[in-house]
Amino acid sequence: MALVSVTNLTRIFDVSKPWLNRVIERKPKAMLTAVSDVSFDIEERTVYALVGESGSGKSTIGKMLVGLLAPSTGSVDIRGVDLARETDAAKIDDVRADIQMIFQDPFASLNPRWRVRDIIVEPVAARGGETRGLAERLLEQVGLAARDAGKFPHEFSGGQRQRICIARALASEPKLIVCDEPTSALDVSVQAQVLNLMSDLKDEFGLTYLFISHDLTVVQHMADKIGVLYLGRLVEEADPDTLFDTPKHPYTQMLLAAAPQLDGFGREVAPPTGEIPDPINPPPGCAYNPRCPLAADICRTTRPELRRVGNARVACHMVD
Amino acid sequence: MTPTLSIRNLTVDIPTRHGTLRPVQDVSYDIAQGEILGVVGESGAGKSMAGNAVIGLLNPPAHIASGEIHLNGTRIDHLQGDDMRRLRGQQIGMVFQDPLTSLNPLLKIGDQLTETMLAHLDISQSEARKRAIAALEEVGIPGAAQRVDSYPHEFSGGMRQRVVIALALCAEPSLIIADEPTTALDVSVQAQIIALLKRLCRDRGTAVMLITHDMGVIAEAADRVAVMYAGQLTELGAVRDVLTAPLHPYTDGLMGSTPLASRGKARLHQIPGAMPRLDALPDGCAFHPRCPRAQADCVRNPGPTLSDGQGRAACFHPLVREDVA
């Protein structure tokens, strides 16, 4: 059985103006569908990556997975427990201990007034666990020094802070770590260090990652399976080789073509047209149809289902 | 031919209570007419600081301590106040990471364009407006004739960056300084902006200093590349040579640590450690504590410096490659 099972996950945000403004300006309520009907499974000890541009809903999915946000409809099951609906407090606590998260901004994710030691052991201390020497051990595990435990976060560089975040995530011995753009704030050489560390720890502790990123090359390097999101919808899911060699969805093809390439000297590609539409009023049918070179009538009326095509799952009417 | 921009032995100092920091140290490079020079480096390498020095936008107490900057053969590093401002608008265009910082939120974009043109070009008001619409069309803004009367907040991030490019180019400058112009944008929009910048500058023969941390952007857009590390220029050369066959161990490590699409799940090459902070620069070559090729002289002697056209890598023991002349 999969460790994480996401079924028909949908999240709608109310982004209306305050009631009074709405009445005066005669505007209807504005609902933003950040995530729309997304389903996927994450197998134990694998890396599942979600890629997408801004507004694709990738971070929202991550927050729902760890329980920071409740789904509007649909469900997230972790080891068979649905955190949003489970009523047995012991079960919730048990599953909670298995989930951790690494955040994007290493400068905002550590409390600046706390010593590194207290930050790292908090997940354990919150449950009343034994914390003596834990921070020092974890710091060495992530490539920092034990004596760093007594310092404050501002004494560290971005890469070192991200290591501290990783140490905190490991403290409660979780099974699943949701990584929300863990390296996008880091420089290339530091990113390489952090990515390597994450790979090593995954093997050492038998971890499962949900890796959220906008960077295709990073995703391709880390993932066992990749889900491509566009405007809150999963448009394609495949293993990296399949996805990068034979992208099926026109949006995936466009993304791969647009990404700058290290050997693309003087490359003149026809740049993609259009921009991501307004998520409050998404286009009817397939969300990508206004920018899609293949769009036919059916794409403008009917939303394509995610269906199996070869090794991949694709949501497109025009692919077979 | 005189290069459009010529920087010679530029050094920028920041005096602080703990001593003087040197974010840019003895940097020299040229940018020829119509050339795109990519300036890469990690954060704190001094790449933006060098760009700011050229346009006279260093934040005090940072200042140019020594060196010369020439634009089209005229020395500009000592210009002050109004002279610098005139030069900035007329001869140097700027594109920053966040388009909102370059646009006045209270003025229609058409007014901002005409204002810039009227200040620097000898044309009439109606002519300026005509040119403003043409400029917006050129940067690919649909319905330019109507959108010329819109405010900046009515545009999306990508469209705003197009407006900024139109604004930077409208006074027909000879140099554009683009500091991380696509970092805040999505991949698909980034490709549009890079293509636009390339096309416009090639058509007009404008020189471009493209400052970025993204090697992929450099590979696709730049003609030559300058790699910076801890305030110093470490490698300078044609983009294909530097990226495919780097000579400086730092460039080599940087390329190795970039997850390349073709390399798959192999372990990334790691440069050990991190870039030293400016207040804790090591003696000798700034890179030696992290360098796999470091020898005794790298620890003892300050690293060699590059002047434009002389050598490619500022290194005592560069990588040896047969296929590179």
Added chain:
Amino acid sequence: MVDTPLPPDAPIAVKDPSRLRLALQSDFIYQFKRSPVAVVSFAITLLLVLSAIFAPLIAPYDPFDPGSLNLMNGFSAPMTPNAFTGDSFWLGTDDQGRDVFSTILYGMRISLFVGAAAVAFAMVLGITLGLLAGYVGGWTETIIMRIADVQLTFPSILVAMLIFGVAKGVTPVEYRDQMAIWVLIIAIGLSDWVQFARVVRGATLVEKNKEYVAAAKLIGRTGPAIMMRHILPNVLSPVLVIATISLALAIIAEATLSFLGVGAPPTQPSLGTLIRIGQGFLFSGEWWILLFPALTLLTLALSVNLLGDWLRDALNPRLR
């Protein structure tokens, strides 16, 4: 800063530098030493506060011990021997022969105590409500902040007089003098909590969206724990600034109320009461009874205020 870990045999138990030592090495202390205004106003404040605290030891007379008073000493001019007794007083005496210097020391005690207690009360109230409003949001926030808005439309001295009047009406006559000081504290405190609440709410809104708060939520920390342990330490620096400036204002407010006769009773005279008493003698030539308490109040309020101004600049570099 290099990421190299310590050798594995390095001792783990290294004593962390204390927070005090870190504070003494900080830029804050450095800036303090370089600002003459800050140093001088801090020195004057400290001197005044210490002499108020140790008034019984410093004051040459106890102005409230009827046994030590000699009515014949009344209206002695400063530094001149009294015509009847030959006693000489630094700052002269009032109509009842009380030494003005001593009454000022004791008066400052009352003024400082009322000011500090009122600010402490306002601070606790304001921080609690501000944290609640910012963190919980929704109706809680609306109600708290609307009350604050309404209160801000009245001058705070009016609010204090209103509260004072109501309290006076409900307390029995025999307790009035004893209660006066406490009523004064509550009246000034209640008129002053709004700015603490506003600033804390604003800072809380910023902090609660930072990722370290998400990290704490994720491991199951409850709202109160997050507010107290994570957010509160990070919103305290603007509170410190306001507290200092409020202290100056509270001392002035207390003086104003006492001057108007609704504050500290003549049996426990504060600086304001002394000024009220002294103004009666101004035109009969005994200027010192008014002048010296007024100068003390001015010096105290000014130096505390300058200290607060400097604190604001030092803690918030963007304002400079």
